[in-house]
Amino acid sequence: MRAFAELLDRLSLTASRNAKLTLVRDYLRETPDPDRGWALAALTGDLSFDAAKPAFIRKAVEERMDPQLFWWSYDYVGDLAETVALVWPARPGANREPQFSEVVDDLRGATRAEVQRLIEGWLDALQPTGRWALLKLMTGGLRVGLTARLAKRAAADIGATPVDVAEVEEIWHALRPPYEDLFAWLEGRAYRPSSDNPGRFRPAMLAQAIDEAVDFGKLDPADYAAEWKWDGIRVQAVNEGGVRRLYTRTGDDISKSFPDVVGALTAEGVIDGELLVMRDGKVASFADLQQRLNRKTVDAKALANFPAAIRAYDLLAEGPEDTRVLSFAERRRCLEAFVAQEQSPRIDLSPMQPFASWIELAALRAQPPGGDPQIAEGLMLKRWDSIYQAGRPRGPWFKWKRDPMLIDAVLMYAQRGHGKRSSFYSDYTFGVWTTDDAGARVLTPVGKAYFGFTDEELKQIDRFVRDQTIERFGPVRSVTAEPNKGLVFEVAFEGLQRSTRHKSGVAMRFPRINRIRWDKPPGEADEMATLELMLTRMEGR
Numbered sequence: 001m002r003a004f005a006e007l008l009d010r011l012s013l014t015a016s017r018n019a020k021l022t023l024v025r026d027y028l029r030e031t032p033d034p035d036r037g038w039a040l041a042a043l044t045g046d047l048s049f050d051a052a053k054p055a056f057i058r059k060a061v062e063e064r065m066d067p068q069l070f071w072w073s074y075d076y077v078g079d080l081a082e083t084v085a086l087v088w089p090a091r092p093g094a095n096r097e098p099q100f101s102e103v104v105d106d107l108r109g110a111t112r113a114e115v116q117r118l119i120e121g122w123l124d125a126l127q128p129t130g131r132w133a134l135l136k137l138m139t140g141g142l143r144v145g146l147t148a149r150l151a152k153r154a155a156a157d158i159g160a161t162p163v164d165v166a167e168v169e170e171i172w173h174a175l176r177p178p179y180e181d182l183f184a185w186l187e188g189r190a191y192r193p194s195s196d197n198p199g200r201f202r203p204a205m206l207a208q209a210i211d212e213a214v215d216f217g218k219l220d221p222a223d224y225a226a227e228w229k230w231d232g233i234r235v236q237a238v239n240e241g242g243v244r245r246l247y248t249r250t251g252d253d254i255s256k257s258f259p260d261v262v263g264a265l266t267a268e269g270v271i272d273g274e275l276l277v278m279r280d281g282k283v284a285s286f287a288d289l290q291q292r293l294n295r296k297t298v299d300a301k302a303l304a305n306f307p308a309a310i311r312a313y314d315l316l317a318e319g320p321e322d323t324r325v326l327s328f329a330e331r332r333r334c335l336e337a338f339v340a341q342e343q344s345p346r347i348d349l350s351p352m353q354p355f356a357s358w359i360e361l362a363a364l365r366a367q368p369p370g371g372d373p374q375i376a377e378g379l380m381l382k383r384w385d386s387i388y389q390a391g392r393p394r395g396p397w398f399k400w401k402r403d404p405m406l407i408d409a410v411l412m413y414a415q416r417g418h419g420k421r422s423s424f425y426s427d428y429t430f431g432v433w434t435t436d437d438a439g440a441r442v443l444t445p446v447g448k449a450y451f452g453f454t455d456e457e458l459k460q461i462d463r464f465v466r467d468q469t470i471e472r473f474g475p476v477r478s479v480t481a482e483p484n485k486g487l488v489f490e491v492a493f494e495g496l497q498r499s500t501r502h503k504s505g506v507a508m509r510f511p512r513i514n515r516i517r518w519d520k521p522p523g524e525a526d527e528m529a530t531l532e533l534m535l536t537r538m539e540g541r
Contacts, residue, residue: 001100001126003031004039005133011144020146024154028183035100037178042137043151046177049107052138056116057084060123064089078416078423078475081135085128095125101178103134143418148250149391155179159186166390169203171195173251198241201251202270202316202324203390204234207380207397215398216358223383225328226353226361228369228376229399230311231286231495232276233293237310237347239265240317246275257295261308264346269338272314272388273350277306281348283375286509287497309346312339313380316388324388331388353379365400374495374509374538378402404492405534407432408517408525410443411487414465415476417450424458425465425477426450428513430489431504434528443481444528446504447491452513461487461516483523490514496535506531 007027014020024043028036041047061070061084070087077083098106106118119138123131136142152172153165163186174197175182184190210216234249244265246255255262261275277284277292284306291306292298315335316324323331332352339349355361361379368376378401386396409430417426427450431443453461464479464487471478480486492514499507 001098001103001130001134003027004035004042004100004137005126005130007039008133008136008142008144009129011146015145017150021150021154021157024146024151025157028155029158033180033183034178037180037183038100038104040151040155040179041177042142043146044148045140047104047137048140049110049138051110051112051115052107052119053112053115054080054139056112056119057081057135057138060116060119061088064120075474079418081132081139081141082422084123084135085132088123088128088131090124093124095121097125097130098122103137107138141418155182155186158183159188161188166203167192169251169390173197173200199238199243199245200240201236201238201245201247203251204236204249204272205314205388205390205397206249206392207399208392208394210381210398210400212400219358221355221357221361223385224381224398225332225384226355226364227313227350227380227382228353229378229380229401230274230276230283230350231375231377232274232283232289232311235273235275235310236316237261237265237271237273239268240270241268257292257298258308259298260303261310261346264309264342264344266344267338267341268319269315270317271310271312271335271338271347272316273310273312273347276309276311278309278311278345278348279307281345282370283311285374285497286495287499287507307346309348311348311350313350314388327385327387328382329384361400365402368402372538374497376402377494402494404494404514405496406514407491407493407530408488408520409446409491410481410522410525411461411464411479411489412443412445412481413476413478414461421458424462426458426462428461428489430491431481432526432528432531433523434504441483444504446502446506446528446531447493447508447511449489449491449511449513452492453516457516481522484521486522488517488520488522488525490517496531496538498535504528504531506535 007023010023011020014023028040031039038047057080065087073087074080074083077086103122110118122134126134149165152168156163156165156168171193174193174195181190181193185192236247238245238247244262245253246258246262247253258275275289277288288306292302292308312335315331315338318334318338323334336349339347353364355364365379378399381398381400383396389396409432411428412431413429414425415427416422417424427448429445429448431445433441434444436442465477468480469477470480491511493508493511495509497507498505
């Protein structure tokens with residue numbers, strides 16, 4: 001457990017992507033089976049414990065120390081695992097530090113009644129860093145700035161002859177922790193594990209953001225196809241060997257949440273497309289799709305009110321044939337025939353958008369489909385001769401997203417972050433001006449953002465929050481927000497929709513801090529009427 005704790009600690013304090021890659025690769029090389037396999041499963045999000053809940057951790061610590069003192073400490077630190085690791089009053093005794101695999105085996109087999117006893121024994125035996133790693137492992141909240149793909153790439157590099165991470169991703173869904181067969185192959189001790197399991201996920205091909213000032217001068221419009229980047233979620237629909245599944249672009253199986261879509265797959269093959277809510281062939285807003293997302297089960301009412309469908313972009317397999325090695329032009333012809341064969345209202349084709357020059361394409365981008373900017377995020381450009389490559393290769397595919405909407409809003413509340421941000425106020429609620437029933441000019445919250453600023457800007461905002469706090473509500477602080485005193489953010493967002501869940505009556509899509517307006521008095525920030533006008537224009541198009 002100690003080696004894994006040291007790995008997490010170093011990852012949490014390391015900003016460099018390459019340095020994180022080296023840390024994980026070296027850990028996997030030096031750590032024996034099965035510990036390294038369980039660690040890889042934890043880093044990729046494939047390890048969870050149904051019986052281990054945060055409530056058991058809180059109950060255990062409250063029985064060891066004054067509960068009020070614990071909650072004061074938790075409020076200050078802002079992270080449950082870090083707080084418990086620091087304040088835990090260990091009982092002396094013959095406590096043996098547990099092995100990683102021992103923790104995993106015991107938690108996987110433990111009942112809820114046994115979990116608290118296990119937690120207490122392990123926390124007594126471990127030092128603070130080990131306690132922190134243990135609790136992060138149990139709750140699944142590692143948050144060390146490492147993506148699942150980077151962890152897989154580190155695994156791909158452990159052998160004397162590194163393999164392409166796409167090869168690891170290709171067989172990933174056929175593997176099971178602690179991945180001893182994977183490590184045996186990577187280290188040259190065994191053959192490559194088979195990826196021939198029906199219904200498997202294929203690693204997705206992703207696009208690079210286009211640099212208008214640079215890329216258009218180098219690229220020939222005749223080499224590229226264009227289509228809309230529909231505003232849903234990227235999925236992969238698989239019907240193979242009698243197995244039908246629906247995956248997100250990262251390989252999460254969401255089949256149970258969308259039985260209507262899975263049930264529409266009749267022909268054997270693998271479609272790459274966009275999951276949308278569609279009514280009578282028309283794309284609904286992302287807000288409608290959100291009514292179906294993150295649900296383990298879906299009832300008849302949701303199925304009827306928010307009918308899901310796939311708008312197909314690509315064809316990765318047709319029957320037993322792997323079509324990823326074909327050019328995009330060839331795959332497109334296959335896809336058109338495949339969708340026509342399906343004859344399903346749940347699966348349609350993303351139409352190509354003809355253009356002859358980049359000027360024409362820019363004009364097209366300015367005119368979203370149906371005149372509604374909320375159903376398409378922008379355009380996709382794909383080389384006609386490109387094969388389907390896993391990852392994000394430079395050149396074959398580009399995304400040209402629409403320009404974001406911008407408003408100036410006033411910081412109203414700030415909350416502590418988590419993980420390496422737990423010492424900073426990094427989650428910000430902002431508002432715009434409106435008039436209350438008495439005719440007074442007041443702020444109303446319209447959104448929340450926690451990214452879009454640099455580490456140095458975070459420190460500056462945190463200092464402002466601490467200096468200008470006027471009220472505290474647990475981990476949340478209310479700050480000075482007056483016409484002549486406060487902090488203004490320029491907020492970027494992708495769209496607006498009406499919402500009964502929000503006090504303002506509107507909800508923003510993907511809000512983030514575009515820049516900090518230290519120069520602007522809060523009284524000059526935008527009015528609620530500005531957002532209403534934006535929304536009215538969208539609804540009227």
